[in-house]
Amino acid sequence: MSGFEKRLACVIGADGGVVRGYLVEGCAFDGVNEYVVDWGVPLYGGDAKTNFAATIGSAEGETVEPGLITVGLGEGQNQLRVRTYAPDGTPAPRPFHIACFRDQ
Numbered sequence: 001m002s003g004f005e006k007r008l009a010c011v012i013g014a015d016g017g018v019v020r021g022y023l024v025e026g027c028a029f030d031g032v033n034e035y036v037v038d039w040g041v042p043l044y045g046g047d048a049k050t051n052f053a054a055t056i057g058s059a060e061g062e063t064v065e066p067g068l069i070t071v072g073l074g075e076g077q078n079q080l081r082v083r084t085y086a087p088d089g090t091p092a093p094r095p096f097h098i099a100c101f102r103d104q
């Protein structure tokens with residue numbers, strides 16, 4: 001494994017589109033506030049263990065409404081589940097940045 005496979009990152013637009021990233025294969029958006037990001041490598045299972053950092057942030061240069069974000073593992077070993085919210089906790093779509101740090 002190259003060293004870069006231990007450091008994954010991507011930027012996802014509020015509409016679920018992948019703007020840029022490393023080893024990100026796609027993103028499914030439920031139209032409300034849930035995003036499932038698919039990666040080209042497993043995030044868990046075997047010897048893989050992953051930590052995440054996420055923030056609400058612009059996809060390219062647009063103004064971004066404030067918000068909250070939660071991150072968790074998805075059903076598949078290569079999936080990450082992200083949920084975004086308005087500051088009051090109401091589900092709301094938001095663009096975000098994700099960094100994954102894999103130990104393997």
